[in-house]
Amino acid sequence: MELRSIRNPLRHLPVLSNCSYQIKSSQIRTFSVRSCRLDVSESHKLELVLEVKEKLEKDYRSLPLGKNGRDDDDMILWFLKDRKFSVEDAVERLNKAIKWRQEFRVSELSQDSVKGIAETGKAYVHDFLDVNSRPVLIMDASKHLPAVHDAAENEKLCVFLIEKALSTLPEGSEEILGIFDLRGFGRENTDLDFITFLFDIFYYYYPKRLGQVLFVEAPFIFKPIWLLAKPLLKSYSSLVRFCSVETVRKEYFTEATVPAKFRDRNVTLEF
Incomplete structure (x- = not known):
């Protein structure tokens, strides 16, 4: 899958925690997030995650934060992969998915709450x-x-x-x-x-x-x-x-x- 090029892959780095990077010969060689070494294509994915997060914050600010919320990096990345890294498509799907989780009260489900039918x-x-x-x-x-x-x-x-x-x-x-x-x-x-x-x-x-x-x-x-x-x-x-x-x-x-x-x-x- 071909992803669009990044003009400035370091643009969002200041918002990341525990992130270190190296610059050599004016090019990005590698950087690590949470001790995981990523190449440029992975850094591009990370930038897309941040772009989705910004759009969700701007357009769907009422959505919850936290695990399975609009700032959940893992969930955002998963929907980006599913939508072939289309930011707009991922935002649309994530909005619907997070709203569904709220309406269905997924976070409230437990062994006790389904005990009878189970x-x-x-x-x-x-x-x-x-x-x-x-x-x-x-x-x-x-x-x-x-x-x-x-x-x-x-x-x-x-x-x-x-x-x-x-x-x-x-x-x-x-x-x-x-x-x-x-x-x-x-x-x-x-x-x-x-x-x-x-x-x-x-x-x-x-x-x-x-x-x-x-x-x-x-x-x-x-x-x-x-x-x-x-x-x-x-x-x-x-x-x-x-x-x-x-x-x-x-x-x-x-x-x-x-x-x-x-x-x-x-x-x-x-x-």
């Missing part, structure tokens, strides 16, 4: 990462009952678990793995509204955080539902893989880390 066992974050060092969000479709469970509570649980999974990202990892266990899926479990909600929040508010989605042991009844849902999922439909339990077990986990529901019952683990 006890159904319909969804949870797995205790181990997959073989690609991704946190794993598992959904048991047969336990999802839209006629019984409150839709708002389903959405709260969904967002809480996404936040929980992202909080466990190891150094160098950026995405999570989603697994839908479709064994036992029936008409009473069908919920296009929830599927749309799930993929929409990933698309708009957690861009590029969903690495892959596994639909495990999809029954025949699920096929027409997928045909209806696929156009609603936008580009995320390309992340979906239909597979078997055996594939999950052999390609995504080790014997020690495979989720209990996908474990080979003939294998006894020793810890």
Whole structure:
């Protein structure tokens, strides 16, 4: 990806803390921020982060500050990457995302606040990462009952678990793995509204955080539902893989880390 050149890459340096730089032969060679050495292209990204921050302060001053706020460098950089480093596009997306977090009260979600719906066992974050060092969000479709469970509570649980999974990202990892266990899926479990909600929040508010989605042991009844849902999922439909339990077990986990529901019952683990 080609980024526009910087006429004066040191223009914003005075506002940075713990930042040192070297000048040699009238050119910028390297500089470090928080002990991380960056080249010129990285310094350009940093300048774009500051530019987004200034625009948010000017045009959307009412947005909150702090983590996941309009001055959160990591969040700003992530949305810049998603928007191919377009400042205007990133500002627009960030404004919507931060407002959504306020309205949805994401910061107030907790284990206690979703306890009732979580006890159904319909969804949870797995205790181990997959073989690609991704946190794993598992959904048991047969336990999802839209006629019984409150839709708002389903959405709260969904967002809480996404936040929980992202909080466990190891150094160098950026995405999570989603697994839908479709064994036992029936008409009473069908919920296009929830599927749309799930993929929409990933698309708009957690861009590029969903690495892959596994639909495990999809029954025949699920096929027409997928045909209806696929156009609603936008580009995320390309992340979906239909597979078997055996594939999950052999390609995504080790014997020690495979989720209990996908474990080979003939294998006894020793810890």
